[in-house]
Amino acid sequence: MTPRNDDRCPLISRRQFLVGLGATVLTAACTSKTITVFEQTSTTSSLAGTTSSTIPPGTFAPVDRTLVVLELGGGNDAMSMVIPHGNSRYYDLRPSVRIDDPIDLDGEIGLHPNLGRLAARYGAGQVAVVEGVGIHDPDLSHFSSMRRWWDGTDQPDSTGWLGRYLDGSVGYEDLLAGITVGPGPSQAMLGSGSFVVNIADARGLTTDIPWWIDDPDELFAAWSGFAPVDVPLSELSAVERAIRGTTAARAALDTKLSPLRRTLEEGDDGEGDGFAKDLRVAAQLVASDSPPKVVYVHGYGDFDTHENQRAVHDQMMAELDAGIETFFATLDAAGATDRAVLMTTSEFGRRPEDNDGGTDHGTASTQLIVGAAVNGGRYGEPPSLRRLDDDGNLVHTVDFRSSYATVLDGWLEAPHQEILRAEYEILPVF
Amino acid sequence: MASERERIAHVYRRLGVGAHPDLLASTASVSEAIDRALDLSGPDKATQTIPVPQSWDEVYQVIDGYEPVVWWIEAMVDDGRAIEERLTWFWHDHFAVSAHKVDHPYAMWEHVRMLRDHATGNFGQLLKAVAKSPAMLAYLDGIENTVWGLNENFAREVMELHTLGVGNYTQPDVVAAARAFSGWKVNETFWDENDNEVPGRFQRDDVAPWGSYLELDDFDDGVKQLLGTSGNLGMDDALDVLLDHPRTATFVAGKLYRDLVGVDADPPVLERLASDFRSDYEILPLVEAIARDPSFVADGAIRSKVRTPVEKVVTLLQAFPKVRDVSDEDFGWGLVGLLEQLGYLPFTPPNPAGYPKGNRLLGPGQLSEAFALLNAIDAPPDGMTTDDVLGRLGLVDVSDRSRAVLDGTRDPGRKIALAFGSPEYLLT
Numbered sequence: 001m002t003p004r005n006d007d008r009c010p011l012i013s014r015r016q017f018l019v020g021l022g023a024t025v026l027t028a029a030c031t032s033k034t035i036t037v038f039e040q041t042s043t044t045s046s047l048a049g050t051t052s053s054t055i056p057p058g059t060f061a062p063v064d065r066t067l068v069v070l071e072l073g074g075g076n077d078a079m080s081m082v083i084p085h086g087n088s089r090y091y092d093l094r095p096s097v098r099i100d101d102p103i104d105l106d107g108e109i110g111l112h113p114n115l116g117r118l119a120a121r122y123g124a125g126q127v128a129v130v131e132g133v134g135i136h137d138p139d140l141s142h143f144s145s146m147r148r149w150w151d152g153t154d155q156p157d158s159t160g161w162l163g164r165y166l167d168g169s170v171g172y173e174d175l176l177a178g179i180t181v182g183p184g185p186s187q188a189m190l191g192s193g194s195f196v197v198n199i200a201d202a203r204g205l206t207t208d209i210p211w212w213i214d215d216p217d218e219l220f221a222a223w224s225g226f227a228p229v230d231v232p233l234s235e236l237s238a239v240e241r242a243i244r245g246t247t248a249a250r251a252a253l254d255t256k257l258s259p260l261r262r263t264l265e266e267g268d269d270g271e272g273d274g275f276a277k278d279l280r281v282a283a284q285l286v287a288s289d290s291p292p293k294v295v296y297v298h299g300y301g302d303f304d305t306h307e308n309q310r311a312v313h314d315q316m317m318a319e320l321d322a323g324i325e326t327f328f329a330t331l332d333a334a335g336a337t338d339r340a341v342l343m344t345t346s347e348f349g350r351r352p353e354d355n356d357g358g359t360d361h362g363t364a365s366t367q368l369i370v371g372a373a374v375n376g377g378r379y380g381e382p383p384s385l386r387r388l389d390d391d392g393n394l395v396h397t398v399d400f401r402s403s404y405a406t407v408l409d410g411w412l413e414a415p416h417q418e419i420l421r422a423e424y425e426i427l428p429v430f
Numbered sequence: 431m432a433s434e435r436e437r438i439a440h441v442y443r444r445l446g447v448g449a450h451p452d453l454l455a456s457t458a459s460v461s462e463a464i465d466r467a468l469d470l471s472g473p474d475k476a477t478q479t480i481p482v483p484q485s486w487d488e489v490y491q492v493i494d495g496y497e498p499v500v501w502w503i504e505a506m507v508d509d510g511r512a513i514e515e516r517l518t519w520f521w522h523d524h525f526a527v528s529a530h531k532v533d534h535p536y537a538m539w540e541h542v543r544m545l546r547d548h549a550t551g552n553f554g555q556l557l558k559a560v561a562k563s564p565a566m567l568a569y570l571d572g573i574e575n576t577v578w579g580l581n582e583n584f585a586r587e588v589m590e591l592h593t594l595g596v597g598n599y600t601q602p603d604v605v606a607a608a609r610a611f612s613g614w615k616v617n618e619t620f621w622d623e624n625d626n627e628v629p630g631r632f633q634r635d636d637v638a639p640w641g642s643y644l645e646l647d648d649f650d651d652g653v654k655q656l657l658g659t660s661g662n663l664g665m666d667d668a669l670d671v672l673l674d675h676p677r678t679a680t681f682v683a684g685k686l687y688r689d690l691v692g693v694d695a696d697p698p699v700l701e702r703l704a705s706d707f708r709s710d711y712e713i714l715p716l717v718e719a720i721a722r723d724p725s726f727v728a729d730g731a732i733r734s735k736v737r738t739p740v741e742k743v744v745t746l747l748q749a750f751p752k753v754r755d756v757s758d759e760d761f762g763w764g765l766v767g768l769l770e771q772l773g774y775l776p777f778t779p780p781n782p783a784g785y786p787k788g789n790r791l792l793g794p795g796q797l798s799e800a801f802a803l804l805n806a807i808d809a810p811p812d813g814m815t816t817d818d819v820l821g822r823l824g825l826v827d828v829s830d831r832s833r834a835v836l837d838g839t840r841d842p843g844r845k846i847a848l849a850f851g852s853p854e855y856l857l858t
Contacts, residue, residue: 046795120441138585140604141596143783183773184786185793198793200771210805212843219801219844224853238789239736239853246794306583307574356579358571361586391601 002235012368038068054193055164057171060414066286066340067407068295069162071186072277072320074304075142076346078366079358082129083321085110089385093352097309099360105129109382114317117325118370125376127368128429130403132380134364134396138348142304143359144346150187152404153421160295161404163191164419165412169293172233175249179285179292182299183276187295191338195245197253200404202264202281204257205250220247255403256288257281275300275323279342283330286340291309293412303346307358319359320344324370341371343403353392364396366402369429373411379427399424432732436826438463440732441611443467443858444690445721446512447519448745449824453509464721468714470550472510472708482639485625487763496762498539502776506744507751513717515770517741518542520689523784524682525560529777534568537616537640538777539764541565553682553711554673557592558666564642570782572614573632576648580608584750587782593672595681599657606654610668613649616642616722679708683716690720692734701724733857736791739774741805741858746850749822750807761806774794792856804847814842820850828854 026065040329054190083099086108090209102110103119111119119126136149152161159167164179170177171193180186186200209216227236227244236244249260251340260281270280282295307315324342333336349365359382380402383394401424405416410430417423432440437460442449445467458461481488506515522545529538541563548556560566567573570584585607589599595795615632619639622628637643643667654663659671672678683704687695695703707716720726736747743765752761769775773796779785816836820828832852835843849855 139596140601141590143590144596180793183780184790184796189788190789197794200795200799207798207800208802209847210807210843212809213804213847214841219847222796222835222839222844222848225838226832226851226853228831237853239792239856242792242794242797242856243851243853246797250798251796286818306571306581309746355581358581360582377674395447423665 015091023379024111029294035251040111054191055168055418057168057173057193058410059168059418060165060412062169062171062293063413064291065411066293066295067162067411068279068282068286068297068340068342069343070279070323070344071188071296071298071300072303072316072344073146073298073300074302074346075145075348075350075361076303076316076344076365077305077309077350077362078346078364079349079352080309081112081115081317082131083110083425084108084110084382087385093385094180094354096356097313097354106378109378111315112314114314115321117321118368121324121328121370122376124373126374127370127376128374128379128427130367130369130376130379130398131382132364132394132397132427133400133403134398135400136396138363138393138396139395140348140361140363140391142347147187149345149347149400152188152401154422158187158190159192159420160186160188160190162189162296163194163196165191165408166194166196166294167191168418169412169414172294175288176252176272176290177293178284178296179199179294180296180298181281183299186296186298189294195241197245197248199253199257199281201277202257202260204253205246206254217374220250221419222246223405230242245398256285262286266279271322271326275320276326279323280330283327283334283336283340283401287331287336290327291336291339305350305358306360309354309358337372341369341373341407343370344368345400349394351392352394362393362428364394367400369403369407372430379429398427402427432727432729433827434460434658436732437727439824439826441721442467443510443741443824444692444726444731445516446507446509447515447741450507450509450748451822451824453512454824460727464718465486467507467512468718469719470511470514470714475505475508475511475514475546480547482619485621496543496759496766499767499769499776500758500762502542503740503744503747506740507747509748513714514546514549516690516839517713517717518546519547520686521545521556524685525780526779526784527563527565528779532565532568534565534618537563537565537568539642542777548713550714550717551712553707553713554669554696556713557588557634557673558669560592561588561611561669562614562642562663564640566612567642568595570746572611573616575608575612575614576647577609577612577650578629580605580612580650582608584608588669589672591782593678593714594675594683595677597674598677600816601608602655603657606656607668609650609652609654610663611647611665613647614642614665615645615648616640626736642815673711676704676708679711680704684708686716687720690717691723691726691731693725693730696725699725728735733854735858736788737856737858738785738791739769739772739796739800739803740776742855743769743806746807747801749824750811750846752808757776765806768805772799773804797851797856801847801851804850808844810843810846812842814845816845819845823849823855825849825852827856 043138047117054142080099083100083102101113104110135348150160151157166178172195177194180189180198183194224247227240270276278297282297285292302312302316314320344367346365348362350359351364380398383397389395401420406427406429408416409426438457439449439454441460441463442453527541532538544559570587571581572584575581584606586604590596617634617637620628651662653660656668658672686701694730703719832854836848839845
């Protein structure tokens with residue numbers, strides 16, 4: 001994976017452009033959305049339709065709440081986010097990347113100095129810090145680790161954990177129940193009997209079509225003919241279902257996002273790019289009428305800090321702080337604070353011992369669960385910094401599915417056993 | 431059951447980047463299509479070189495722009511040496527490096543030129559060239575990997591993504607490989623604000639600018655134990671260990687089969703392909719063996735893949751060549767912007783595993799955003815019938831429903847846009 005050295009994007013961003021083709025003017029998106037979904041399996045199987053194991057809609061009673069998942073791609077160095085500054089071993093392990101000025105929480109741990117606003121929320125009792133979260137038999141691979149986090153099952157699965165929640169709650173009834181913000185849909189959101197809409201930004205599903213198409217709405221109306229509404233979904237192929245869902249979701253999503261687009265067009269770009277930009281879109285969706293059940297924000301792979309860690313990770317912590325603050329401030333302004341809980345994920349933490357400037361792939365990590373409904377405080381158990389595994393990595397103390405079970409049961413009120421296909425301990429976060 | 435002409439189009443779509451309408455119109459059979467797609471006798475496109483930049487101006491104003499992207503897309507649009515285009519892209523995806531991190535257009539250009547040189551050649555030589563490629567050394571932190579501080583990034587990814595596949599090595603193997611790969615540098619060249627050359631971190635007079643070299647002082651010359659082989663292994667030795675491992679041929683042949691055919695190979699087929707591949711690692715014979723296997727043009731293979739944004743735009747430009755009076759710069763930046771929006775800009779795969787594939791490309795966001803790619807073509811030709819549009823886009827077997835949708839409009843532009851959005855075009 002690739003930490004970004006700086007915020008330059010060599011191929012495109014150094015130019016002031018874009019003069020698009022025809023009348024189109026595109027903005028140069030140097031989003032550096034570096035992690036996207038990965039697929040090793042054959043496309044034939046992935047193009048297949050509903051499977052017999054699909055959880056039928058209505059299995060879980062719908063709730064008027066939203067779970068927002070923020071994926072910190074690349075393997076977040078949790079030891080630099082929630083710093084065990086009270087442990088002298090930390091300083092021995094981290095000669096080159098240690099953080100000397102954390103924001104102390106309780107004498108044992110502290111938050112990265114760039115997480116000031118998150119620390120204030122912690123003080124207000126709205127942040128659950130879950131320590132020691134990991135997967136059993138970790139292989140330190142980005143891709144198989146992500147796959148396990150997305151699937152939420154022990155065996156590789158064609159569906160993701162949140163996709164199965166959407167299957168069993170709304171099914172195809174609510175096309176805007178699951179939305180990903182970032183580059184493409186996340187595997188975590190793919191179900192076998194539900195729909196997931198992915199958007200890159202506040203433009204939603206609008207697009208820059210060429211000048212020689214006179215009416216975009218008419219084009220999209222004609223396009224929907226490839227998947228006519230009088231044909232049952234079960235008789236449509238995966239491609240036709242995608243066309244059906246896209247045309248159906250397009251207008252509704254446009255209505256939800258148009259207030260934010262207007263704000264942006266007026267020049268108020270909030271805290272700019274990165275998490276803040278995407279979490280503002282997420283908050284706008286949550287604050288709208290009939291909010292989605294799940295929003296998944298992903299595409300930030302800069303956490304893979306093999307080298308130059310302090311510069312890169314410090315910046316990512318500042319963006320994380322800005323993002324979480326933007327999210328809740330937007331909800332506050334809309335009077336929708338109680339509607340959402342935000343949870344971070346990352347495929348693994350990083351090696352406790354640094355590599356002279358960076359850190360290599362590790363295991364156990366720390367998750368944050370933030371929201372007014374959360375019982376703030378520490379959960380799980382911090383892994384030992386002395387009793388490491390054979391590879392010099394932390395031994396995890398909490399299965400990552402416990403976090404999933406916690407938000408499924410505690411926030412979405414969906415019993416986790418069917419979704420995760422096993423029983424896990426629920427943390428008293430809610 | 432697919433028609434013969436659909437199968438011919440399928441051969442060109444899979445052994446090239448798109449089914450060029452001129453090729454399609456002049457091909458009589460599947461076997462002829464395979465022959466022509468694999469034909470490397472046409473003009474060599476790999477001769478294109480760019481000079482080593484001598485100033486920031488040359489880096490950022492001449493080379494660091496749309497030209498490399500446009501050059502590459504136009505090479506794909508050209509109907510010659512289809513398999514070379516297919517495989518150059520395949521290796522760019524397999525040995526992904528991104529300009530977002532490498533941050534030097536010359537190194538990126540040379541990396542892809544090297545991929546093209548080896549694309550249809552020998553996998554072992556390709557692997558060794560990739561490992562020493564300045565772009566790869568920068569992208570997966572090889573230049574940070576020294577005996578004084580190992581960096582495991584390339585060692586892990588070369589085994590997981592390029593050769594063995596995950597689960598076929600241990601963490602001690604990763605450390606051993608990282609030690610064997612240690613000490614490699616890139617002779618970077620930089621300039622100050624007055625364009626005076628300033629020494630890079632690893633500058634060496636006896637190495638070409640932006641060439642790579644081994645700095646023995648930073649190499650770990652101890653004994654390493656890698657996948658059962660022990661010795662004072664260096665980079666090529668360690669790569670030879672990976673090439674000797676039976677999983678490598680299976681992994682690479684299986685991935686290439688999946689790319690070309692669209693489905694997983696049956697185990698006996700894969701075993702035969704991998705066994706032959708492992709004997710000499712010659713790439714073109716492997717491709718030919720896959721293409722001549724009956725499964726390649728079986729109904730299960732036809733339209734079993736999701737068409738990528740690059741395949742979409744290349745096919746559009748093949749169908750409707752650029753004739754409008756638009757400056758190269760406008761066209762170039764427009765193309766870069768469109769592909770960037772769709773996450774498929776050449777030279778910038780999102781991560782070391784390459785570009786997204788399969789049903790990840792079928793999200794509503796990508797489907798609606800993809801209509802912007804229509805900006806790459808000129809105003810639609812007048813008087814196009816439904817059959818004209820389908821023919822230009824290489825769509826042969828089309829459902830009655832799709833045909834009815836296209837027949838529902840008389841406007842050629844809308845016909846093209848709808849064909850572009852049809853279920854038939856979304857797949858390949």
